[in-house]
Amino acid sequence: MTRRIAYLPLATYPEAxxxxxxxxxxxxxxxxxxxxxxxxxxxxxPRTTSVLGDLLIDIPGLVQANEERSRAECHRLQGLIGGVAASHLDVQCTARKVAWGLELDDAAAEARYFDLALLPWSGETTAAQDMAQVVVFGSGRPAILVPPTARPAPLEHIVIAWDGSRVAARALGDALPFLAEGGLISVLTVRDEKPLSGSDLAGALASSLLKRGFNAKPLETTLGKRTIAEALQDTAQSNGAQLLAMGGFGHSRVRDFVLGGATKGILTQLRLPILLSH
Incomplete structure (x- = not known):
């Protein structure tokens, strides 16, 4: 018997x-x-020493204090997750000690061993954006960004942001296994954001999904004065969707990310759970 396992990476330094x-x-x-x-x-x-610096500031003491704070936060977060999972979720928590600056790359590599990554989101810290970018573009696995306002419930309505691209097709394939039995897939296209390869892309995909036994419908919107990220999220929320699935556009080189407009907007202004595939 197989089972799906979601991966939840949590950095503790310099902020959680x-x-x-x-x-x-x-x-x-x-x-x-x-x-x-x-x-x-x-x-x-890292342990760095300076004769003049050590006279002014206890650098080794500061290093040790920050490491101890990070270790204590690891234990606290494991207790926090255990409390959430106590009654209804099979959960395993582990702690790893990694060199400063390598925790994000380690998270991306570890995510490859699971079905998807769940990434907690907070607009109050850049740590969420950093983790999301590295895992989405470095793991090869789908990732769901989860805002604090998300409420756990079976996914009975998913919106797929559809432009006919390879990454959008991958996002659709990654999202379908999590749709509840009989759930609805709304195929969303934004008509005036960029040139599309056909006149009825949403209708074509919805028809294909219907033939495969899914409950699907086309959905179109216009950009107007909104950003593409706002248009996608506005439409998903106004139609009662619980998840927006979309391709993550961008690439990375030595951690300098070049992001597509929709991806960048989603990563900075998240309003509902969003599955990103790259």
């Missing part, structure tokens, strides 16, 4: 993501039919 977002991400695994594997990353800071 808000507890509300972590609780929401952990709880999201249950309705997806996933067990949860959470990793907390304890920082290993």
């Amino acid at each position: 993501i808000a507890d509300e977002a972590i609780r929401a991400a952990a709880a999201f695994a249950g309705p997806l039919g996933c067990a949860l594997s959470a990793t907390t990353f304890e920082v290993d800071l």
